[in-house]
Amino acid sequence: MSQSSRKQAIPTATVPRLSQYLRKLQEVQSRGTTTISSRLMADEVGTNPAQIRKDLSYFGEFGIRGVGYDVDRLITELKKCLGLNRSWNVIIIGSGKLGTALALYRGFQKQGFNLIGMFDADAKVIGKDRGAGPVLPITGLEKFLSENKVHIAVVTTPSAAAQEVIDRVVAAGVPSVLNFAPIRAASDQPVILRQVDLSTELMTLSFYLDK
Amino acid sequence: MSQSSRKQAIPTATVPRLSQYLRKLQEVQSRGTTTISSRLMADEVGTNPAQIRKDLSYFGEFGIRGVGYDVDRLITELKKCLGLNRSWNVIIIGSGKLGTALALYRGFQKQGFNLIGMFDADAKVIGKDRGAGPVLPITGLEKFLSENKVHIAVVTTPSAAAQEVIDRVVAAGVPSVLNFAPIRAASDQPVILRQVDLSTELMTLSFYLDK
DNA sequence: GTGTGTGAAAGTATTCACAGCC
DNA sequence: GGCTGTGAATACTTTCACACAC
Numbered sequence: 001m002s003q004s005s006r007k008q009a010i011p012t013a014t015v016p017r018l019s020q021y022l023r024k025l026q027e028v029q030s031r032g033t034t035t036i037s038s039r040l041m042a043d044e045v046g047t048n049p050a051q052i053r054k055d056l057s058y059f060g061e062f063g064i065r066g067v068g069y070d071v072d073r074l075i076t077e078l079k080k081c082l083g084l085n086r087s088w089n090v091i092i093i094g095s096g097k098l099g100t101a102l103a104l105y106r107g108f109q110k111q112g113f114n115l116i117g118m119f120d121a122d123a124k125v126i127g128k129d130r131g132a133g134p135v136l137p138i139t140g141l142e143k144f145l146s147e148n149k150v151h152i153a154v155v156t157t158p159s160a161a162a163q164e165v166i167d168r169v170v171a172a173g174v175p176s177v178l179n180f181a182p183i184r185a186a187s188d189q190p191v192i193l194r195q196v197d198l199s200t201e202l203m204t205l206s207f208y209l210d211k
Numbered sequence: 212m213s214q215s216s217r218k219q220a221i222p223t224a225t226v227p228r229l230s231q232y233l234r235k236l237q238e239v240q241s242r243g244t245t246t247i248s249s250r251l252m253a254d255e256v257g258t259n260p261a262q263i264r265k266d267l268s269y270f271g272e273f274g275i276r277g278v279g280y281d282v283d284r285l286i287t288e289l290k291k292c293l294g295l296n297r298s299w300n301v302i303i304i305g306s307g308k309l310g311t312a313l314a315l316y317r318g319f320q321k322q323g324f325n326l327i328g329m330f331d332a333d334a335k336v337i338g339k340d341r342g343a344g345p346v347l348p349i350t351g352l353e354k355f356l357s358e359n360k361v362h363i364a365v366v367t368t369p370s371a372a373a374q375e376v377i378d379r380v381v382a383a384g385v386p387s388v389l390n391f392a393p394i395r396a397a398s399d400q401p402v403i404l405r406q407v408d409l410s411t412e413l414m415t416l417s418f419y420l421d422k
Numbered sequence: 423g424t425g426t427g428t429g430a431a432a433g434t435a436t437t438c439a440c441a442g443c444c
Numbered sequence: 445g446g447c448t449g450t451g452a453a454t455a456c457t458t459t460c461a462c463a464c465a466c
Contacts, residue, residue, distance in 0.1 A: 063427080
């Protein structure tokens with residue numbers, strides 16, 4: 001009864017933390033450390049040791065009492081927990097500065113995210129390389145999606161276009177969307193939707209600055 | 212005892228939601244709607260009406276029973292709550308694709324965030340315009356910060372440089388940082404720090420895709 | 423002794439449900 | 445009748461504290 005089937009029981013707050021643990025562990029591993037305690041990890045990521053142990057306990061028993069965690073082992077386990085022991089196909093829609101910045105981001109491929117296509121509505125950029133092979137016309141989106149299994153659509157279009165683009169990829173069966181456009185996207189279809197929102201981040205800073 | 216001094220009592224989860232309410236209200240306002248109920252707003256932003264009423268109740272009583280909220284009034288109040296009835300000075304450090312994308316983002320100025328400078332370490336880009344006037348050399352950072360009050364530093368450098376840059380702006384008295392570099396930045400100084408992290412977002416999607 | 427794994431306790435956040443006002 | 449504002453109830457998250465394994 002360990003790691004793979006009870007995903008629904010895992011607190012939503014735990015999931016993003018796992019990715020931070022993973023990153024820190026990879027850093028620690030590259031410095032040659034082979035064992036780490038929850039206390040040291042907690043210091044590194046700025047949390048409480050019990051938080052880390054609790055988070056990990058949802059997936060199994062990865063540590064050794066009196067010793068700590070084997071870094072290599074824990075990296076392997078975390079990758080398994082996060083579904084990173086396989087590869088995911090990603091497209092980016094919107095080949096502007098932001099889309100290009102994301103396409104050029106190295107960590108992307110490194111963790112098993114395969115950038116297999118980039119789309120834009122602007123005829124002037126079609127065919128150019130913006131970090132993910134030639135930019136494809138958005139008119140060909142549905143055909144591409146029917147010929148290629150796409151797991152994640154990253155949306156970096158202007159906000160006016162975003163909701164329509166999201167509706168189209170969801171209708172075509174793409175199971176998850178990462179939206180950078182400053183709209184709160186919605187969908188009646190079942191889709192895993194995450195939003196990254198500069199203006200919300202700035203306003204949140206503003207709130208705390210104003211105290 | 213209404214809006215301004217009891218900020219410490221407001222749930223952290225409420226703050227980002229306020230900014231979403233504000234955005235939705237501005238959209239609704241531009242369509243000419245003058246009154247809105249918590250139920251309608253909840254449908255629009257995808258939450259529960261009680262959530263909205265509770266969030267607003269931390270700041271005052273803005274609605275009319277039996278009627279709903281006046282859109283113009285609520286926009287004004289939310290801006291006040293979020294500290295947006297003034298302007299904040301922002302710099303961007305890192306003039307790559309991502310930094311440039313952010314500099315060109317319109318909503319920035321629109322909500323009172325003043326982009327007053329952009330810095331880079333690369334001599335080849337110094338002086339070029341990347342959306343925020345001529346790019347300044349990072350070596351001049353401290354001098355600039357001593358001559359200009361900067362409220363928010365947005366960090367879009369490569370990850371190797373990010374922690375040092377953050378240490379420098381914090382040491383120079385910048386009270387808040389929005390970090391896009393894929394490191395979990397830390398600081399012993401008191402600073403309001405928010406992180407936007409593509410790789411965590413992708414891994415979170417991966418987790419739910421893998422269910 | 424050291425440090426994990428985990429029930430129990432404490433602390434936060436969300437949702438319910440209804441009194442009170444329009 | 446409709447809708448807000450809010451205490452009370454529920455649900456979720458984090459932290460504590462200790463039995464147990466090394």
